Amino acid sequence: MKSNVGKLLSTAAIAATLSTAANAATLDDVKSKGFIQCGVSQGVPGFSNADSEGNWTGIDVDACRAAAAAVFGDAQKVKFTPLSAKERFTALQSGEIDVLARNTTWTYTRDSSLGLDFTAVNFYDGQGFMARKDLGVESALDLDGATVCTEQGTTTELNMADFFRKHKLSYVPVVVQKADEALAAYASGRCDVFTTDKSGLAAHRSKLANPADHMILPETISKEPLGPVVRHGDNQWKDIVTWAMFVQVNAEEMGITSDNVSKIKSETNDPGIARLLGKEGDMGAQLGLPADWAYNVIAQVGNYGEVFERNVGPSTPVGLPRGINNLWTEGGVMYAPPVR
Amino acid sequence: MSDKTIPSNKSPLNDAGTRALIFQIVLLAVVVFVGYYLFSNLQANLADQGISTGFGFLNQPAGFPVLIHLIDYTEADTYGRAFIVALINTVVISLMGIVLATVIGVVMGLARLSNNWLVARLATVYVETLRNIPLLLQMFFWYFAVLATLPHPRNSIIFADFFLNKRGIYSPNPIFQEGFGVVIAGFILSIIASIALIVWAKKRQTRTGVWFPAYWASLGVIAVITFLALAVSGFPIEFDLPQKSRFNVTGGMVLPPEFVAVLVALSTYTGAFIAEIVRAGILSVNWGQTEAARSLGLKDSLTQRLIVLPQALRVIIPPLTSQFLNLAKNSSLGAAIAYPELVAVVMGTTLNQTGQAIENIGLCMLVYGTLSLTISIFMNWYNKKMSLMER
Numbered sequence: 001m002k003s004n005v006g007k008l009l010s011t012a013a014i015a016a017t018l019s020t021a022a023n024a025a026t027l028d029d030v031k032s033k034g035f036i037q038c039g040v041s042q043g044v045p046g047f048s049n050a051d052s053e054g055n056w057t058g059i060d061v062d063a064c065r066a067a068a069a070a071v072f073g074d075a076q077k078v079k080f081t082p083l084s085a086k087e088r089f090t091a092l093q094s095g096e097i098d099v100l101a102r103n104t105t106w107t108y109t110r111d112s113s114l115g116l117d118f119t120a121v122n123f124y125d126g127q128g129f130m131a132r133k134d135l136g137v138e139s140a141l142d143l144d145g146a147t148v149c150t151e152q153g154t155t156t157e158l159n160m161a162d163f164f165r166k167h168k169l170s171y172v173p174v175v176v177q178k179a180d181e182a183l184a185a186y187a188s189g190r191c192d193v194f195t196t197d198k199s200g201l202a203a204h205r206s207k208l209a210n211p212a213d214h215m216i217l218p219e220t221i222s223k224e225p226l227g228p229v230v231r232h233g234d235n236q237w238k239d240i241v242t243w244a245m246f247v248q249v250n251a252e253e254m255g256i257t258s259d260n261v262s263k264i265k266s267e268t269n270d271p272g273i274a275r276l277l278g279k280e281g282d283m284g285a286q287l288g289l290p291a292d293w294a295y296n297v298i299a300q301v302g303n304y305g306e307v308f309e310r311n312v313g314p315s316t317p318v319g320l321p322r323g324i325n326n327l328w329t330e331g332g333v334m335y336a337p338p339v340r
Numbered sequence: 341m342s343d344k345t346i347p348s349n350k351s352p353l354n355d356a357g358t359r360a361l362i363f364q365i366v367l368l369a370v371v372v373f374v375g376y377y378l379f380s381n382l383q384a385n386l387a388d389q390g391i392s393t394g395f396g397f398l399n400q401p402a403g404f405p406v407l408i409h410l411i412d413y414t415e416a417d418t419y420g421r422a423f424i425v426a427l428i429n430t431v432v433i434s435l436m437g438i439v440l441a442t443v444i445g446v447v448m449g450l451a452r453l454s455n456n457w458l459v460a461r462l463a464t465v466y467v468e469t470l471r472n473i474p475l476l477l478q479m480f481f482w483y484f485a486v487l488a489t490l491p492h493p494r495n496s497i498i499f500a501d502f503f504l505n506k507r508g509i510y511s512p513n514p515i516f517q518e519g520f521g522v523v524i525a526g527f528i529l530s531i532i533a534s535i536a537l538i539v540w541a542k543k544r545q546t547r548t549g550v551w552f553p554a555y556w557a558s559l560g561v562i563a564v565i566t567f568l569a570l571a572v573s574g575f576p577i578e579f580d581l582p583q584k585s586r587f588n589v590t591g592g593m594v595l596p597p598e599f600v601a602v603l604v605a606l607s608t609y610t611g612a613f614i615a616e617i618v619r620a621g622i623l624s625v626n627w628g629q630t631e632a633a634r635s636l637g638l639k640d641s642l643t644q645r646l647i648v649l650p651q652a653l654r655v656i657i658p659p660l661t662s663q664f665l666n667l668a669k670n671s672s673l674g675a676a677i678a679y680p681e682l683v684a685v686v687m688g689t690t691l692n693q694t695g696q697a698i699e700n701i702g703l704c705m706l707v708y709g710t711l712s713l714t715i716s717i718f719m720n721w722y723n724k725k726m727s728l729m730e731r
Contacts, residue, residue: 086688090697093391114695115391135587146587147507152675152684153692157404161415172507172588173405174598176678177688181480185678188488189506190597192587232390 026098026230026237027071027288035077038064039097042082042178045203046311046318047103047123056080059311060101063122063228066244066301067099070293075300084178086153089114092231099241100229103197105155110229117238120245121227122304123312124324124333126220127159128198130205133215135192140219147172149191151179156196159222183207193217197224199312199320206317240287247276247294249336251303253327258302265295276339283339294339304334382698397694398423404689406680408596419690426685427707433602433681434668434711440607441667442660445614450644452619463615471612476673478609482601483677490597493588501581503589506597510582513593517576526569533565534558602674602681610667617659621652653726661719665712672708682707 030036040048040060048058065075081097092100093115103125104110106118129148131137137146140163150156152175164171174191176182183204186194194204198220205211228245230238251257254273256264265277274280278292285291301307308325312318326332352358386393398420405415409425410432451463470478487506491497496505503510534557541554570576582592625648633643675684682704691700 086692089692089695093389093695093697109693110695113390113392115386115389116695143587145585145590152688157689158693161403161405165415171405173407174678175405175407175680175684175689177675177684181676182678184484188484189492190487233388 026234027240030071030098030237034072035079036064036068036071036099037081037097038067038078039081039083039088039091039100039102040064041102042084043180044103044200045206046199046316046320047203048080048082048101050080050082057311059123059307060103060226060228062301062307062311063101063241063245064099066248066297067228067241069296069300070240070244070287070289073290073293073296075296084153085151086177089116092116092229095231098230098237101227103200103226104229105197105224106227107155115232116229117232119228119230119238119242120336121225122245123199123226125197125199125224125226127156127195127222127224128201128220129193129195129217130186130201130214131193131217133213137193137217140217140221141167141169143171143193144169145171146192147174147190149174149176149182149186149194150196151175151182152177154196155222155224160195163221179204197226199318202320203312203318206319236288240289243287243294244297245304246336247297247339248301248304248307249327249334250276250339251294251298252305252334253329253336256298256303257306258299261295261298272339386698391695393696393699395699397690397696397699400694402690402693404693406685407678408599408680419694422685422690423703426680426682429679429685430668430671430681430707431711433599433606433671433674433679436603437606437610437667437671438664438715440603441610441614441663444607444611445663446618448611448615449618449622452615453622467612467615469612470608471616475605475609475670476676479601479605479673479677482605483597487597487601493584496584496589501579501592503582503584503592505589507588507594508597509595509600510589510592511595512579512581513591515578515580517578519573519576522573523566523569523576526572527562527566530562530565534561537561598674598677598679601677602671602679606667606670610663610670613663613666614660617656617663618652621654621656622648624655625651650726654723654728657719657723657726661716661723664715664719668711668715669708 038061040056040058043049044058046058048056048060050056061078061080064078064080068077069075071077081091083091083097083100083102085102088100088102088104089110091097100116101122103123105125106121110116111118129140129143137143143164148160148171150160150173157173157175160171160173174182174185176185179196179200183194185191187208194201196204198216201216205214205216208214228241230241251261254270254276256273256276261277264273265279268274268277268279271280275283277295277298278284278290282291284293287293290296302310305327308322309315312320314321322330322332324332325334328335383393399418401416402419402422403415404422406413406422406425408429410428411421411425413421413425448463448466451459452467454460454463490504490506493505493507496503496510498504501512537558538554541552541557545551580591580593582589582594629647629651630643633647638646671681672683674681675688678684686700687704691697694700
């Protein structure tokens with residue numbers, strides 16, 4: 001009996017240790033384990049998608065790579081955890097991942113009551129509908145009585161409900177746990193329309209058997225600012241992830257690319273660029289990072305324009321126009337605070 | 341615990357009973373303390389990270405739709421009501437699955453023992469195939485592969501007022517008018533009459549040995565009385581007929597493919613296990629029992645029903661309970677193919693919208709725990725009832 005009590009006590013001790021959430025600085029954790037654990041999607045081309053060899057690419061993947069380049073000077077020091085929409089916040093809250101970069105919409109509720117902090121927006125999106133061309137639908141307002149497929153656990157689910165309620169249209173919701181199965185249900189004819197963020201629609205359409213048979217309806221029914229998310233209360237880590245994004249936008253504005261960054265660093269007389277690339281000042285120390293962290297981000301991951309073109313730009317299968325995601329100087333809304 | 345109390349030493353510490361009690365108290369104190377520590381630690385950490393807590397969210401509007409709801413539900417209803425909707429969906433699919441799986445299991449178990457070579461082999465193929473393929477895969481098969489072969493709503497298969505297409509099976513929906521109470525009263529009356537008839541027939545058979553087809557007769561009684569009640573009250577039922585509309589078939593009653601796929605997958609999968617349990621149960625009954633029954637002149641069907649099955653049941657019921665529990669818990673896989681049961685609605689959408697993982701997962705654990713315990717209690721009662729009466 002004594003040994004039983006002993007066993008119970010030691011088990012309880014382990015349980016107690018486990019229930020103590022790791023509230024220490026994420027930067028220290030990341031440095032000590034040597035990589036960033038990054039939560040991504042289970043496969044959204046252009047945002048986060050693994051190829052047949054397990055190499056991840058995408059705009060969200062690059063957000064994590066930028067953070068790794070900033071912390072370690074090596075953009076490859078990232079490990080990826082594919083998460084479904086409904087798993088993602090719990091994974092971040094529990095400390096399983098360090099950054100959540102999973103085309104996640106910044107909303108009031110998520111920011112205020114989920115114990116999360118949104119960093120910067122790396123893609124401005126909006127929700128839309130995709131339908132078969134032979135359905136003869138011109139507008140989302142024609143969808144009275146339609147069956148709608150979508151993925152579970154997203155803002156999409158709520159926006160869809162709000163849209164149909166607002167316009168007093170009836171509909172049949174088919175809410176599937178994973179995006180791929182929701183798309184399969186749409187492809188099999190279970191639904192008339194598939195709804196998610198418009199960038200996602202383009203990405204998903206590229207996965208269908210005959211992408212040309214499907215059209216994206218003109219309406220955008222919501223605002224979906226997407227960006228990386230970190231745990232609430234770790235301001236240093238939040239700043240690192242935020243500024244890894246901001247320096248990419250600033251670099252594009254200054255005309256610095258991954259190709260010319262070395263040349264510019266050695267030749268520049270511009271104090272702003274010299275500060276950004278760590279030639280002058282102590283910009284790195286303020287965040288607990290090496291002096292040349294921004295240089296590493298730009299050299300290894302590229303500026304925002306490069307990231308966009310490489311992953312979702314017109315030359316990729318996803319083929320999205322730059323549109324609203326262009327720099328503020330080019331008619332878009334991408335605007336980063338100055339590095340000063 | 342083997343230390344014996346030495347009579348000369350009367351210290352209560354040396355008394356096995358007292359010592360056991362002390363250990364129990366210490367253990368309880370440790371458990372309570374650790375539980376309290378974990379709970380307060382959890383609360384502190386949640387507050388630290390700014391995650392909201394409590395069950396207040398259940399009164400907030402949910403804002404999301406649910407495909408299948410047996411009670412009224414709209415997006416404007418609360419998370420609490422969405423929880424009830426999901427709970428009903430889980431209970432309904434579990435109970436229907438249990439009934440269907442039992443029927444399939446008994447039929448297939450008997451078929452495996454059949455003297456007919458073909459029947460026995462077919463049953464073997466069924467059992468070996470279905471119980472060796474993961475259930476989730478089977479659900480995907482029923483949902484995606486079978487669904488894909490059905491026609492688009494525009495080309496629905498139409499039979500009278502029934503429609504069949506990718507979106508489900510549509511049938512007329514009966515709407516009960518005033519005066520339907522008479523029909524319900526007649527139906528209840530006919531059931532009471534049938535029970536009385538069966539009891540009488542049994543008593544008479546025990547007394548005189550004369551057999552009366554009480555079950556068939558009672559079916560007739562129910563049909564005739566119910567029909568008479570319908571006629572007397574002037575058929576107070578109207579039907580809401582399904583009709584083709586622009587995108588879908590609307591109106592009527594619809595059985596969505598998600599429901600059908602989950603039910604078929606659950607019941608055929610569990611049915612394969614039950615078939616093996618039934619077969620084992622029947623084989624456990626000594627062959628001498630069958631021979632004895634035959635020598636008394638009982639027909640084969642009566643031998644099975646009156647001699648073999650009642651004895652086999654004692655072996656069958658305990659593992660059958662496990663299968664029922666498995667089925668109830670496996671119903672949670674329905675979330676993968678859009679069947680809105682508890683895991684989908686509560687641990688999926690509600691958890692994601694509110695971010696309150698601990699409350700929502702706690703609710704789900706409570707429901708599955710209660711559901712499983714209820715099934716267990718019922719099956720244990722049934723097991724006791726069927727167990728061998730020592731006389």
